[in-house]
Amino acid sequence: MAKSSGRTLYDKVWESHTVDVLPTGQTQLFIGLHLIHEITTAPAFDMLREKNLQVGFPERTFATLDHVVPTDMRARPFLDSQAEDLTQALEKNTSQFGIQFYGLDSDRQGIVHVIGPQLGLTQPGMTLACGDSHTSTHGAFGTLAFGIGTSQVRDVLATQTLAMDKLKVRRINIRGALPEGVYAKDVILSIIRRLGVGGGKGFAYEYCGPVVEKMNMEERMTICNMSIEGGALVGYVNPDATTFEFLKGREFVPKGKDFDRAVAYWSSIASDSDARYDDVVDMEGSEIEPTVTWGINPGQAVGISEKLPYPEQCSDPEGAKRAYEHMGWKAGTPVLGMPINVAFIGSCTNSRLSDLRAAAKIAKGRRVHPGIRALVVPGSAAIKALAEKEGLDRIFTEAGFQWREAGCSMCLAMNPDKLAGREICASTSNRNFIGRQGSPGGRTILMSPAMVAAAAVNGKIVDVREHA
Amino acid sequence: MSADVKIVKVSGTGIAVRGNDIDTDRIIPARYLKEITFARMGEYPFYDERFDSEGKPKTHPFNNPKYRGASILFVNKNFGCGSSREHAPQALFRFGIHAIVGESFAAIFAGNCVMMGIPTVTVTSAEIEELMKLVELDPQNRFAMDLDAKTLSYGERQVRFDIPDTYRNALITGFWDSTSMLLSNLDKVKKIAAGLPYMTGFRG
Numbered sequence A: 001m002a003k004s005s006g007r008t009l010y011d012k013v014w015e016s017h018t019v020d021v022l023p024t025g026q027t028q029l030f031i032g033l034h035l036i037h038e039i040t041t042a043p044a045f046d047m048l049r050e051k052n053l054q055v056g057f058p059e060r061t062f063a064t065l066d067h068v069v070p071t072d073m074r075a076r077p078f079l080d081s082q083a084e085d086l087t088q089a090l091e092k093n094t095s096q097f098g099i100q101f102y103g104l105d106s107d108r109q110g111i112v113h114v115i116g117p118q119l120g121l122t123q124p125g126m127t128l129a130c131g132d133s134h135t136s137t138h139g140a141f142g143t144l145a146f147g148i149g150t151s152q153v154r155d156v157l158a159t160q161t162l163a164m165d166k167l168k169v170r171r172i173n174i175r176g177a178l179p180e181g182v183y184a185k186d187v188i189l190s191i192i193r194r195l196g197v198g199g200g201k202g203f204a205y206e207y208c209g210p211v212v213e214k215m216n217m218e219e220r221m222t223i224c225n226m227s228i229e230g231g232a233l234v235g236y237v238n239p240d241a242t243t244f245e246f247l248k249g250r251e252f253v254p255k256g257k258d259f260d261r262a263v264a265y266w267s268s269i270a271s272d273s274d275a276r277y278d279d280v281v282d283m284e285g286s287e288i289e290p291t292v293t294w295g296i297n298p299g300q301a302v303g304i305s306e307k308l309p310y311p312e313q314c315s316d317p318e319g320a321k322r323a324y325e326h327m328g329w330k331a332g333t334p335v336l337g338m339p340i341n342v343a344f345i346g347s348c349t350n351s352r353l354s355d356l357r358a359a360a361k362i363a364k365g366r367r368v369h370p371g372i373r374a375l376v377v378p379g380s381a382a383i384k385a386l387a388e389k390e391g392l393d394r395i396f397t398e399a400g401f402q403w404r405e406a407g408c409s410m411c412l413a414m415n416p417d418k419l420a421g422r423e424i425c426a427s428t429s430n431r432n433f434i435g436r437q438g439s440p441g442g443r444t445i446l447m448s449p450a451m452v453a454a455a456a457v458n459g460k461i462v463d464v465r466e467h468a
Numbered sequence B: 001m002s003a004d005v006k007i008v009k010v011s012g013t014g015i016a017v018r019g020n021d022i023d024t025d026r027i028i029p030a031r032y033l034k035e036i037t038f039a040r041m042g043e044y045p046f047y048d049e050r051f052d053s054e055g056k057p058k059t060h061p062f063n064n065p066k067y068r069g070a071s072i073l074f075v076n077k078n079f080g081c082g083s084s085r086e087h088a089p090q091a092l093f094r095f096g097i098h099a100i101v102g103e104s105f106a107a108i109f110a111g112n113c114v115m116m117g118i119p120t121v122t123v124t125s126a127e128i129e130e131l132m133k134l135v136e137l138d139p140q141n142r143f144a145m146d147l148d149a150k151t152l153s154y155g156e157r158q159v160r161f162d163i164p165d166t167y168r169n170a171l172i173t174g175f176w177d178s179t180s181m182l183l184s185n186l187d188k189v190k191k192i193a194a195g196l197p198y199m200t201g202f203r204g
């Protein structure tokens, strides 16, 4: 029987990683794993050099290339000289400081939050930091994973620690079971819609309950990924047999007897059954519908059968008005049937094998609607290879989707994949912010991979349950 | 360990940017993150809200000459949500913003600000509305922020603000740039690391 001592996973991992309480009152926290990419790190390495500092634990940092890489071809130098400069800076910095780097020529390259778990670098009971807000993804493993800024990247490089404030913990319990055609993406959009984009401020979110327990690791990653969109710096799921099964045999996961010891440790760090929480929220899984966003933040979302809300019905009426202004949509109209121009399946939220399978199931034997640009971008080189082995690439290309190389792609505007003008994009990514996909007038509708595939073949938002 | 500049008082004129949930993509569009240093970030804050696709200025407080030289920014709820990009506070700081007063701030953004020595302090909705109106009516109004007393003074008036104690301590003691403080504990860091089972691959 698990030892009961009333502590959450968050408490346990926080304590085991506490180095000291600093004069400011903050906690100095050891960071077990540091992941870096080309965007937020160049100035951090410059700061190290300015201060004449070394990298304290170079073997605990891993680097890859994801944000700026073109996904239609991988030839170097990149046509975009800024992308090339950032890439060369990362190559230089990692080689100078002795950091493992998975570049475009590596079969381990991919979106930083996809490759950490895939390689087994991300493990339960660890602290993890990355200069990227979606670092919360790694919480799916029972990891305390923090998105940080560049000055903090410098601190982790120099000391393998961060000055942090302890968060409160909110338990989010999803009861029952999800209906057919409802996915992890719908669950997290529903959570953010209910609790608000700022609702998680000051909290770590612990996701639990029968719906989460039943989810595979990829689905749990989708949920944890968007914790930050709900304002929670950290989101996590307690590790269980599903977690251990996923990790077994991966490159950086201990083998044999060491694995057994690891599993014992990982089990011990899960929240106690009598753990105390600062807040508890219950939701009913069977009430969740396929969910899509209608506005300019991920909390502005509705179930597929609903009509677009009137600003007065929203928690932030002014924000809702601004959203309608940008989207060019009218309150009171059904979201079903809204036309789209672009379909994007990818990003650290939804670019893993099960996401691609769910989208391929819908795309199979159908055609992308005329005039629609549809992209499928696997989250890593390894996922791309696995998907091709299953023939998913053929299903997509035969249906008229473009099948791309791994990268962040159209999730954000830092590589050639962008929206143009006022295009509307059905997207599996995590942010519908104004300008996020590269055009100041562009519009983004967030939804699950199956929903995006269904929108792509129909040319408009449909209920995937009627198009399976 | 050595302390940086102690940040206790910030004073100057104000500028207000209204709206809840202003995300860091709006504060600094992603394309500017492709620059390899922060050096030019001061040219870009709110770029796509300030300029149209031809580069012609639009109506925006950051374009309005009457707010030129402002050093205190007033905002509403959940300011700085979204991406962790430190480019956002860098852009504001290099534009001339040295303190931000709002209803609430997103976690990573506020953390980045304190690491750069920018106080992010909170007041009530009613107070922020009054402060914003004041700034818009008379941009020449001067504000004096005192982190020690947790007050913002202007004219004859004064409001009390909130700031997490740890942030306030870091700023007023000059340890907001945390590296030296963290480095001074390196022996302890090594001890904690050695006790974590994953650091040795769970070998028995």
Ligand code: SF4
Residues within 6 Å of the ligand: A066, A067, A111, A112, A113, A132, A134, A347, A348, A349, A407, A408, A411, A412, A429, A430
């Ligand atoms: S896929 Fe999008 S959200 Fe994820 S790391 Fe890349 S840019 Fe950030």
